[in-house]
Each structure stands twice: as C-alpha cells, then as structure tokens.
Amino acid sequence: MTGPGPDAGPPFFDVVLTQRACRTFADTPVTDAEIDTVLRAATHAPSAENRQPWEFVVVRDPAVQTALHDIAEAAWAGGGRAFSEGRLPDELLAEVDAGYAGGGYRSAPVLVVVCADVERCLPATVASSIFPCAQNLLLAAHALGLGSALTTLGASAGPEVRAVLGLPEHVWPQVVVPLGRPARALGPPRREPVADHTHRDRYGTAWEGRR
Numbered sequence: 001m002t003g004p005g006p007d008a009g010p011p012f013f014d015v016v017l018t019q020r021a022c023r024t025f026a027d028t029p030v031t032d033a034e035i036d037t038v039l040r041a042a043t044h045a046p047s048a049e050n051r052q053p054w055e056f057v058v059v060r061d062p063a064v065q066t067a068l069h070d071i072a073e074a075a076w077a078g079g080g081r082a083f084s085e086g087r088l089p090d091e092l093l094a095e096v097d098a099g100y101a102g103g104g105y106r107s108a109p110v111l112v113v114v115c116a117d118v119e120r121c122l123p124a125t126v127a128s129s130i131f132p133c134a135q136n137l138l139l140a141a142h143a144l145g146l147g148s149a150l151t152t153l154g155a156s157a158g159p160e161v162r163a164v165l166g167l168p169e170h171v172w173p174q175v176v177v178p179l180g181r182p183a184r185a186l187g188p189p190r191r192e193p194v195a196d197h198t199h200r201d202r203y204g205t206a207w208e209g210r211r
C-alpha cells in the first residue's frame with residue numbers, strides 16, 4: 001500500500017453523495033502519496049475482459065499544464081461554449097466559465113490525464129472501461145479532501161494532446177482530471193430524485209421508493 005490507507009477516509013456514502021466537479025483550486029500542493037492512493041483506487045475499477053487499458057500521465061510541469069489548458073480553452077472558446085449555451089443550465093455554464101477565468105488546468109497543482117491503450121481493449125469498450133476508472137479516481141480524491149473534475153473537452157483534441165504528452169498512436173487521451181484542494185466550498189450536488197427515473201418491473205410503473 002502506498003499513500004494514505006483505506007481507513008483514512010470518511011464513510012463511503014458521505015463521499016459518494018457529496019462529490020462534485022471542482023474547477024478552481026487553492027495553491028496547496030498534492031503529494032505523490034495522495035496521487036498513488038487515488039490511482040490505486042482508479043485501477044480497482046472494472047474493465048471489459050479485465051484488460052485494465054488505462055494509462056495515466058500525472059502532470060505537474062507548468063509548461064505541460066499550460067499547453068493542456070490552452071488546448072482545452074481553445075476548444076471551449078472555439079465552439080464548445082457556443083454548443084453548450086442554451087443546453088447547459090446557466091449555473092453550470094457559469095461554473096465552467098469561472099473555471100477557465102480562474103486559470104483552468106493551470107490553477108490545479110496536478111493534472112491526471114487518463115488514457116486508453118487501445119491495443120489492450122476492444123474499440124467498443126474504450127469509454128466503458130475508462131470511465132469507471134475515472135469515477136473511482138474522483139471518489140478517492142474526494143475521500144482525501146481533494147477537489148477534482150472529470151473533463152473530456154480537454155482530451156477531445158486527441159492529436160494535440162498526444163503531441164504535448166508524447167503519447168504513442170495507440171494511447172488515446174480520454175479524460176483530464178485536475179486535482180487539488182478546492183479554492184472554495186462547492187455546495188451540495190444538484191441531482192434529480194431517484195424516484196423520478198426509476199421503474200418497478202416495467203418502464204412506466206412507479207418505483208415509489210422503499211417499501
């Protein structure tokens with residue numbers, strides 16, 4: 001075991017019910033031990049055929065962070081924002097804007113770029129094998145008191161990200177996760193009630209919660 005042990009964190013449901021996307025960070029550093037712990041949790045995710053196709057690039061180099069930030073900001077300013085306007089609730093749009101205004105990826109002490117080695121998984125299972133890993137990473141980070149965000153926009157410019165990170169052709173960037181202490185409290189997650197989206201036995205029959 002490297003880094004803080006599994007007993008170090010709060011109860012699971014306290015973690016999973018309060019985790020939120022964090023886009024602005026305090027200067028406080030993140031230790032390698034903390035990164036080891038979140039990556040260990042990430043690698044305990046399920047993956048198709050247990051291929052574990054993940055590859056992580058842990059970025060602390062400010063020049064690399066800035067390059068990744070510039071790619072993401074260009075994607076946001078050059079079409080992402082226009083696409084999202086009118087689709088995202090105003091509050092979420094404002095949160096993403098504030099993240100870029102606050103320095104974006106440059107403001108995080110560390111970035112973890114989660115990639116997929118496509119020689120180790122079937123094409124149809126790239127995303128479905130990587131996203132559980134990313135989710136474990138977010139939850140473990142939150143359990144350690146670290147803010148994080150699952151972002152795909154910054155990874156979507158694959159060739160540019162590949163060039164910045166020196167990724168070989170068969171390693172595809174999927175998610176960029178900034179990690180650090182949140183600059184401010186994030187507030188409770190905004191989620192719709194379970195009963196609004198749950199059906200008993202057949203679609204359309206109300207679940208009605210616990211019996």
Ligand SMILES: Cc1cc2nc3c(=O)[nH]c(=O)nc-3n(C[C@H](O)[C@H](O)[C@H](O)COP(=O)(O)O)c2cc1C
Pocket residue numbers: 019020021022023092096099149150151152153154189190
């Ligand atoms: C597939 C996926 C892609 C996402 N991409 C981005 C992104 O590119 N940039 C970003 O700021 N947030 C991104 N998010 C984070 C969502 O905006 C966030 O999870 C959602 O709004 C819920 O907000 P909360 O975590 O604060 O409760 C992404 C989330 C998912 C699941």
